[in-house]
Amino acid sequence: xxxxxxxxxxxxxxxxxxxxxxxxxxxxxxxxxxxxxxxxxxxxxxxxxxxxxxxxxxxxxxxxxxxxxxxxxxxxxxxxxxxxxxxxxxxxxxxxxxxxxxxxxxxxxxxxxxxxxxxxxxxxxxxxxxxxxxxxxxxxxxxxxxxxxxxxxxxxxxxxxxxxxxxxxxxxxxxxxxxxxxxxxxxxxxxxxxxxxxxxxxxxxxxxxxxxxxxxxxxxxxxxxxxxxxxxxxxx
Numbered sequence: 001x002x003x004x005x006x007x008x009x010x011x012x013x014x015x016x017x018x019x020x021x022x023x024x025x026x027x028x029x030x031x032x033x034x035x036x037x038x039x040x041x042x043x044x045x046x047x048x049x050x051x052x053x054x055x056x057x058x059x060x061x062x063x064x065x066x067x068x069x070x071x072x073x074x075x076x077x078x079x080x081x082x083x084x085x086x087x088x089x090x091x092x093x094x095x096x097x098x099x100x101x102x103x104x105x106x107x108x109x110x111x112x113x114x115x116x117x118x119x120x121x122x123x124x125x126x127x128x129x130x131x132x133x134x135x136x137x138x139x140x141x142x143x144x145x146x147x148x149x150x151x152x153x154x155x156x157x158x159x160x161x162x163x164x165x166x167x168x169x170x171x172x173x174x175x176x177x178x179x180x181x182x183x184x185x186x187x188x189x190x191x192x193x194x195x196x197x198x199x200x201x202x203x204x205x206x207x208x209x210x211x212x213x214x215x216x217x218x219x220x221x222x223x224x225x226x227x228x229x230x231x232x233x234x235x236x
């Protein structure tokens with residue numbers, strides 16, 4: 001049974017005179033894999049940072065099961081948080097100590113879930129971009145968070161790299177019963193991965209769909225990107 005992870009109520013954030021989050025309200029549940037869409041400057045990264053607790057908000061509330069507990073969130077925002085002069089498992093050991101997780105079985109399990117078991121002893125600097133992204137996600141999962149936030153993790157990946165990452169994320173979502181909030185400009189790939197979609201513009205969530213609603217209205221997966229772009233243009 002799905003449980004609510006995060007409740008966001010009327011959150012506003014400004015940078016000087018510019019409003020980057022404008023009265024945003026949102027609930028995130030354990031069954032959610034949410035695709036966060038929008039152009040540059042729409043507010044996607046700011047919303048993710050606010051949920052993660054890395055920036056304060058000016059007004060509104062972000063609560064985790066009734067409390068403000070950012071340790072319930074694992075994040076991969078911008079570049080993967082890894083050291084390229086360490087192996088995959090050495091990265092997990094290093095960051096594991098910071099999380100208070102010193103268990104080789106946990107490290108091995110995360111490497112396996114991210115498809116890095118055979119590469120665990122290789123230097124991360126020799127990993128492909130997709131492998132580095134997956135190692136960064138493994139690091140983000142060390143604290144056993146209930147919500148995983150990923151900002152543009154598909155950027156720069158080839159088709160196979162996207163497919164590998166999507167498969168690993170969905171398997172982790174089902175195995176650990178976590179929620180995932182993921183942003184991307186690659187709309188077609190998010191359609192394959194997500195079951196819920198939020199479209200942001202000028203700091204607001206201007207459209208929201210379930211996967212079923214989106215496919216029904218667009219007609220097919222292939223038509224989703226054109227449908228979203230057309231609908232978005234009508235609302236702006």
